[in-house]
Amino acid sequence: MHDRTPLFQCGVFKMRRSRLIAAGNGNASVGDDMIEVRNLTKRYRDLVAIDQVSFDVQKGEILGFLGRNGAGKTTTMRILTGFLPASSGTAKVAGFDVFEQPLEVKRRVGYLPEQPPLYLDMTVYAYLKFVAQLKGVPGAKMKSEMERVANLTSVGAVMDRVIANLSKGYRQRVGLAQALLGDPEVLILDEPTVGLDPIQVREFRDLIRSLAGKHTVILSTHILSEITATCQRVLIIRQGKVVACDDLGGLAKKYQEPNRELSLEEIFVKLAEN
Amino acid sequence: MRNALAIARKELSIYFTTPTAYAVFCGMTFIAGMMFLAALGYFQSMSLQFLSYQQPQLLEHLNLTDMVVYPLLRNVGVIFLFMTPFLAMRLVAEEKRSRTFELLMTVPIRPFEIMLGKYLAALALMAVAVGLLGLFPAIVSFFGSSGTIMSSGAGSPIEWSTVFSGLIGLFLVGGAMMAVGLFVSSLTESVVVAALVTFVVLLVMWILNWQAGRMEGVARQVLDYLSMPTHLDAFAKGAPALKDVVYFATFMILGPFLTERAIEAHRWA
Numbered sequence: 001m002h003d004r005t006p007l008f009q010c011g012v013f014k015m016r017r018s019r020l021i022a023a024g025n026g027n028a029s030v031g032d033d034m035i036e037v038r039n040l041t042k043r044y045r046d047l048v049a050i051d052q053v054s055f056d057v058q059k060g061e062i063l064g065f066l067g068r069n070g071a072g073k074t075t076t077m078r079i080l081t082g083f084l085p086a087s088s089g090t091a092k093v094a095g096f097d098v099f100e101q102p103l104e105v106k107r108r109v110g111y112l113p114e115q116p117p118l119y120l121d122m123t124v125y126a127y128l129k130f131v132a133q134l135k136g137v138p139g140a141k142m143k144s145e146m147e148r149v150a151n152l153t154s155v156g157a158v159m160d161r162v163i164a165n166l167s168k169g170y171r172q173r174v175g176l177a178q179a180l181l182g183d184p185e186v187l188i189l190d191e192p193t194v195g196l197d198p199i200q201v202r203e204f205r206d207l208i209r210s211l212a213g214k215h216t217v218i219l220s221t222h223i224l225s226e227i228t229a230t231c232q233r234v235l236i237i238r239q240g241k242v243v244a245c246d247d248l249g250g251l252a253k254k255y256q257e258p259n260r261e262l263s264l265e266e267i268f269v270k271l272a273e274n
Numbered sequence: 275m276r277n278a279l280a281i282a283r284k285e286l287s288i289y290f291t292t293p294t295a296y297a298v299f300c301g302m303t304f305i306a307g308m309m310f311l312a313a314l315g316y317f318q319s320m321s322l323q324f325l326s327y328q329q330p331q332l333l334e335h336l337n338l339t340d341m342v343v344y345p346l347l348r349n350v351g352v353i354f355l356f357m358t359p360f361l362a363m364r365l366v367a368e369e370k371r372s373r374t375f376e377l378l379m380t381v382p383i384r385p386f387e388i389m390l391g392k393y394l395a396a397l398a399l400m401a402v403a404v405g406l407l408g409l410f411p412a413i414v415s416f417f418g419s420s421g422t423i424m425s426s427g428a429g430s431p432i433e434w435s436t437v438f439s440g441l442i443g444l445f446l447v448g449g450a451m452m453a454v455g456l457f458v459s460s461l462t463e464s465v466v467v468a469a470l471v472t473f474v475v476l477l478v479m480w481i482l483n484w485q486a487g488r489m490e491g492v493a494r495q496v497l498d499y500l501s502m503p504t505h506l507d508a509f510a511k512g513a514p515a516l517k518d519v520v521y522f523a524t525f526m527i528l529g530p531f532l533t534e535r536a537i538e539a540h541r542w543a
Binding site: 078081082083085099102103106107109111113115117118119120121122126130131133134135136178 | 276277280281283284287288291292372373374375376377378379380381382383384540541542543
């Protein structure tokens with residue numbers, strides 16, 4: 001096992017080191033890394049959830065985050081959003097350290113957790129309004145902003161229904177709408193397509209594609225076709241360690257076999273299997 | 275502040291769009307109503323008995339404020355003891371259980387604002403409770419006759435300054451109990467555990483002075499001071515001292531402060 005997969009650092013990592021220092025604190029300018037993760041480690045007592053994870057995501061890029069269940073995807077995302085502290089290492093969003101300047105980071109990040117954080121007793125309208133208030137959407141823009149995200153996620157028809165009575169697909173989309181509120185620069189989506197029907201999955205794919213360029217997106221999923229359809233770059237982690245971080249073409253080239261190119265699925269199986 | 279108010283509004287909307295608040299307030303007014311009727315009945319029979327004694331100094335105390343409203347407000351403290359754990363249990367624990375805590379911790383608000391919003395909502399609930407209980411003295415005032423049974427004087431049958439003092443005392447008791455409940459709720463993911471632990475803590479605070487009878491000197495004073503009924507009593511009598519205010523203020527500051535620390539601690543571990 002040891003001889004088969006060397007531990008990869010992200011290709012971009014070494015290249016950008018100098019720029020990282022130049023950027024310092026404050027807003028990242030165009031072309032800079034929007035998200036910088038350095039040697040991130042999280043231990044839960046004896047269990048090492050993620051181990052020395054480093055990667056960068058450029059502004060406007062869509063990164064597919066792959067790994068088997070329990071590989072550490074959710075933990076990484078939770079650290080990036082400031083929900084969990086890292087045991088060691090640093091993570092920066094738009095130049096702000098997630099632990100030192102949490103409010104600055106949270107202002108820029110829209111987050112859809114694995115389980116959508118919904119108040120089941122509230123209506124969709126009341127819920128979205130509540131989140132918009134917490135995200136600091138000004139009162140005058142509240143209505144148009146809520147309409148915007150409702151249209152993007154097509155939840156307009158259920159605005160007055162109580163969330164407890166919604167189907168799984170609708171709940172997932174309300175969760176997504178919540179993440180999009182306030183038009184954050186960075187979107188961190190933990191398995192966003194769970195529970196969506198094929199048509200909704202397609203709509204979601206279009207939505208994510210339309211965000212490329214302006215927004216930086218990290219998205220984890222188990223559906224590999226999702227990744228090939230939407231992401232420019234893929235990060236694969238196994239048992240808390242980064243095993244690959246490359247664009248799709250680069251991955252295919254790196255793992256091609258003499259007579260043919262491997263599909264993402266085959267590469268994933270090769271890299272992510274314990 | 276805007277964020278805190280948004281959270282307070284959200285909490286209250288959940289309390290009042292689900293049966294929680296209505297069920298609790300219904301139970302509270304029903305039990306208070308029973309206590310009220312019992313006090314009224316007692317007052318009535320005492321009045322008839324004392325009528326024959328013709329002793330002015332005894333009859334002095336035979337008025338509606340001292341005989342009906344004062345015991346009612348004191349006893350309502352016991353209802354609060356049972357009621358506040360149910361109201362406070364879900365404040366933070368429910369957010370953790372339903373994973374919405376993850377939302378609160380990843381939107382740009384401070385733990386202080388989360389705590390403040392939740393505590394403001396809790397205080398608003400207590401204000402509603404005290405408002406409902408204020409109806410009982412109002413009923414007495416509407417139907418009662420003024421003065422003692424010896425001399426039917428003019429004016430209000432109720433000594434409103436005493437009653438208001440008692441209602442404020444009840445609000446402070448409720449606020450202190452909610453502060454305990456809020457803090458306990460921020461320590462657990464289980465609403466049942468939150469309610470139980472809160473109830474046990476409050477019950478201990480309530481019956482602490484039962485032990486005081488067996489003690490002497492400083493120990494007795496300390497136990498007396500630490501127990502809640504002592505201070506509610508001072509308010510209900512219409513003569514609260516600074517120490518009574520300090521007692522409740524301690525809870526109402528310490529509870530939210532510790533809650534804020536408990537929420538902030540999530541960012542660290």
